[in-house]
Amino acid sequence: MQYASKITGIGSHFPQRVMTNQDLARELAAKGIETNDEWIVERTGIRERRISEPGNPKETNSSLALVAATRALEMAGKTVDDIDQILFATCSPDSLVPTSACWLQTKLGAKRAWALDINAACSGFVYGLAIADTFIRTGQVKTSLVIGSEVLNPMVNWDDRGSCILFGDGSGAAIVERTEAANPRRILSTHLHTDGSLWEVLYVPAGGSARPLTAELIEQKANTMHMKGKEIFKVAVKTLTDFAVTALETNGLTIKDLDWFVPHQANLRIIEAVAKRLDFPMDKVLVNIDRHGNTSAATVPTALDEAVRAGKVKPGQTVLMDVFGAGLTYGAVLARW
Ligand code: UT7
Numbered sequence: 610m611q612y613a614s615k616i617t618g619i620g621s622h623f624p625q626r627v628m629t630n631q632d633l634a635r636e637l638a639a640k641g642i643e644t645n646d647e648w649i650v651e652r653t654g655i656r657e658r659r660i661s662e663p664g665n666p667k668e669t670n671s672s673l674a675l676v677a678a679t680r681a682l683e684m685a686g687k688t689v690d691d692i693d694q695i696l697f698a699t700c701s702p703d704s705l706v707p708t709s710a711c712w713l714q715t716k717l718g719a720k721r722a723w724a725l726d727i728n729a730a731c732s733g734f735v736y737g738l739a740i741a742d743t744f745i746r747t748g749q750v751k752t753s754l755v756i757g758s759e760v761l762n763p764m765v766n767w768d769d770r771g772s773c774i775l776f777g778d779g780s781g782a783a784i785v786e787r788t789e790a791a792n793p794r795r796i797l798s799t800h801l802h803t804d805g806s807l808w809e810v811l812y813v814p815a816g817g818s819a820r821p822l823t824a825e826l827i828e829q830k831a832n833t834m835h836m837k838g839k840e841i842f843k844v845a846v847k848t849l850t851d852f853a854v855t856a857l858e859t860n861g862l863t864i865k866d867l868d869w870f871v872p873h874q875a876n877l878r879i880i881e882a883v884a885k886r887l888d889f890p891m892d893k894v895l896v897n898i899d900r901h902g903n904t905s906a907a908t909v910p911t912a913l914d915e916a917v918r919a920g921k922v923k924p925g926q927t928v929l930m931d932v933f934g935a936g937l938t939y940g941a942v943l944a945r946w
Contacts, residue, residue: 611790614745614753616738616944618687618784620680621914623659623901624668624760630656630774637770644770654877658777658902661760671703671712673780674758677910678717684917685784687752689717694753695724696740698733698906700935701759702726713756722754729803730811731873731934733757733906734781738930738942739799741785753785757906764813766833775875776834777902781910794925797943798859800852804937807844810837811935842879845933849873849883852941853931860943864889868926869916873933874898874908883931895921905934922946 630646637644649655661668674697682688695717697710704712710724729736734757741753758780767773788795815831816822822832849872857863864887872880877898884891895912904911909930916922923946930942 612746612787613790613795614742614785615788615795616783617786618681618685619914619917620677621781621911622673622676623779624661626660627657628660642770649774654898655902656899660762661778669703670758670760671709674713674756675716677780677782678754681782681784687784689719691752692719692722692754693750695722696727696737697756698727698737699758700728700730701761701764729938730936731905732932732938732940734909735930735932735940735942739801742796742799745787751787755783755785757781757910759905759907764834766830772836775903777904779901779904779907779911781907783910794945799942800856801940807937810840845879846882848933848939849931850886853887856941856943866927867929869893869922869928871895871909871913871930875903
């Protein structure tokens with residue numbers, strides 16, 4: 610028997626607190642840093658984002674994922690006992706040891722599942738889908754829970770107006786199940802690539818084993834994200850476009866065959882530039898950056914969840930997920946819903 614995999618359920622969840630651009634501008638102004646709603650909207654498309662409350666047990670990364678996963682299971686008509694594998698994509702885990710996947714496994718009570726974290730930064734959810742698809746196609750796994758979830762708040766430098774305006778917290782989940790290879794409604798292809806030589810455009814200088822934290826490093830904000838926005842912008846537009854073309858061509862399809870484009874939500878101008886290069890209409894691009902900012906590994910599953918629940922994405926339609934992230938990491942998944 611030849612197998613394929615299929616996304617059968619999707620879910621999302623966000624922390625309670627909404628931080629509007631005006632709220633953020635007020636908080637920065639109190640520290641003598643100038644920004645405003647108009648600049649943020651014009652340069653990024655972001656109007657507000659959700660921020661987890663530090664210390665609130667309901668708003669840790671794995672707790673947000675618990676709600677998203679429960680919603681995805683409900684949609685798929687599955688229970689926790691059906692889950693064979695949990696792949697938790699995040700660069701902001703609850704703790705390094707144990708992983709967020711382990712925390713989620715025990716919170717869910719998914720006793721049969723083995724669980725691990727994947728860190729491919731913003732590309733993590735797509736990497737997770739590709740790994741789940743491979744395990745399912747080789748017959749080793751029947752049902753996989755793939756999470757893309759972040760609590761980036763503690764990793765954001767809230768004194769850097771060039772980056773803190775971008776990020777938000779949130780969680781998305783997908784149930785990926787075994788199906789027959791002949792099923793037209795399946796994951797059609799997955800495409801992954803990494804270029805570690807571009808590490809410097811987005812990185813956290815300290816806090817890992819190579820550079821353990823000291824009081825001095827924390828004072829210098831070396832435990833927060835350092836970003837070269839303009840450089841990432843250019844690479845992102847090129848790679849998102851290239852991966853979209855590769856994914857379609859691999860399947861003998863053209864852009865006209867695509868129903869929905871789900872790009873990583875890092876900046877609305879990046880998304881618009883890619884749609885223009887692909888000659889793809891913006892009204893078929895799933896966008897939630899205006900309300901959530903860049904939630905890293907959570908952008909694609911949360912945008913997809915909203916569109917599926919709104920009845921936009923319909924059975925049999927062709928959906929392209931296309932991402933880039935720190936590393937740099939890139940990836941795409943083409944699926945027939
Ligand atoms: O998951 C992926 C990670 N990151 C990304 O994908 C980031 C991709 N890059 C971007 O989204 C954009 O480069 C940014 C939104 C980060 C910045 O936009 P930009 O159009 O590249 O602006 P810039 O950095 O060139 O700054 C333009 C001006 C500068 O002032 P001067 O030098 O022209 O006087 C900045 O100092 O805007 C100023 N500026 C701000 N002004 C008000 C930078 N940040 C702000 C701000 N509010 N928040």
